[in-house]
Amino acid sequence: MTALFDAFDLSGLPLANRIVMAPLTRNRSPGAVPPAITATYYAQRASAGLLISEATAISQQGQGYADVPGLYSHEAVAGWRSVTDAVHAQGGRIVVQLWHVGRISHTTLQPDGLAPVAPSAIQAQAKTYLVDADGTGHFEPTSLPRALEADELPGIVADYRRAARVAIQAGFDGVEIHAANGYLIDQFLRSGSNQRGDAYGGSIENRTRFLFEVVHAVTAEIGAARTGIRLSPVTPANDAFDPEPQPLFEQVVRGLAGYALFYIHIIEGATGGPRDYQQGSQPFDYEALRQAYREAGGQAAWMLNNGYDLALAQQAIETGRADLVAFGRPFISNPDLVERLRQGAPLAQWNPATLYGGGEFGYTDYPALAHGAVGA
Numbered sequence: 001m002t003a004l005f006d007a008f009d010l011s012g013l014p015l016a017n018r019i020v021m022a023p024l025t026r027n028r029s030p031g032a033v034p035p036a037i038t039a040t041y042y043a044q045r046a047s048a049g050l051l052i053s054e055a056t057a058i059s060q061q062g063q064g065y066a067d068v069p070g071l072y073s074h075e076a077v078a079g080w081r082s083v084t085d086a087v088h089a090q091g092g093r094i095v096v097q098l099w100h101v102g103r104i105s106h107t108t109l110q111p112d113g114l115a116p117v118a119p120s121a122i123q124a125q126a127k128t129y130l131v132d133a134d135g136t137g138h139f140e141p142t143s144l145p146r147a148l149e150a151d152e153l154p155g156i157v158a159d160y161r162r163a164a165r166v167a168i169q170a171g172f173d174g175v176e177i178h179a180a181n182g183y184l185i186d187q188f189l190r191s192g193s194n195q196r197g198d199a200y201g202g203s204i205e206n207r208t209r210f211l212f213e214v215v216h217a218v219t220a221e222i223g224a225a226r227t228g229i230r231l232s233p234v235t236p237a238n239d240a241f242d243p244e245p246q247p248l249f250e251q252v253v254r255g256l257a258g259y260a261l262f263y264i265h266i267i268e269g270a271t272g273g274p275r276d277y278q279q280g281s282q283p284f285d286y287e288a289l290r291q292a293y294r295e296a297g298g299q300a301a302w303m304l305n306n307g308y309d310l311a312l313a314q315q316a317i318e319t320g321r322a323d324l325v326a327f328g329r330p331f332i333s334n335p336d337l338v339e340r341l342r343q344g345a346p347l348a349q350w351n352p353a354t355l356y357g358g359g360e361f362g363y364t365d366y367p368a369l370a371h372g373a374v375g376a
Helices: 036-044 074-089 150-169 184-189 209-222 245-256 286-295 310-318 337-343
Strands: 008-010 013-015 019-021 050-057 094-099 127-131 137-141 175-178 227-231 263-267 301-305 324-327
Touching: 019 337, 036 074, 050 074, 074 094, 074 150, 094 150, 150 175, 150 209, 175 209, 184 209, 209 227, 209 245, 227 245, 245 286, 263 286, 286 301, 310 324
Parallel strands: 019 050, 019 324, 050 094, 094 175, 175 227, 227 263, 263 301, 301 324
Antiparallel strands: 008 013, 127 137
């Protein structure tokens, strides 16, 4: 019987186990450059079969929160190289999550203070994180975006392609395209945020066009076997909404089946919330989603995420419902989460006050089991 702690071959990339560290935004990269403590943070968690980095902006336009990392400067690439070297020295594997936030941003974070961009000029009922002059942070409503012109989209696709290329140069084992949680690609997918009247709006075929242009560009640059993608069919995160998510996302995965991706990462339910969250008139059928992908010829590893504990994760792997299971916030306060799960040891609770921003406190100072008491 396949077990959670068994090794896994991810398109030729050997993983020590089937436990994945999900992307976790921590807002500790001033100037979009990962500092030295970021290498320590990820190396501490390298016992996961795979680490997915915190969301990382492909351009300054793609930035939506203060002090999140990027991949668009030489300094940022060098910072990430230190991270990947540290993870590999511990025997770990790490991919970077490529991010453009679209309308989930603020004018103070955009080039020249311009408005954020989006499929349509619809302001999200959401907030972003800004840092004050004294170094403290606060959340503030996002700014009103402007609608992208069709002739701007090839430039953004090129930014994804360039970011994927420099990610490999920075030592990452691959990339994850962030197409979830109400950010730019997801904004194009959903009718609640996409009210365009051109080739990128209206029908499902049109609303998925931008996603497939990005996937095609990234896989052409670094290979499909080092490209994953994250989807969140029903999450309301960042004001994401579509009344008919089932046909939308089944068409998405059928299209993805044409690429030999190395994984598809599915958030079940509301991101960070109820797993049974529903949009539209019917509960979302995740098994039908996977079946649509397999029937279209897709062979990528199937990764599930959201609210998994040891028992749920073991069940998902043992029944074949998932090939990999991603854990999020438990990794914040349990750098040795894999070993704790293996032993059935208690899990330390994270400190909510130190989730976003700051330095080592609440970041690299959570102890492992071998180093003393369990707890923050």
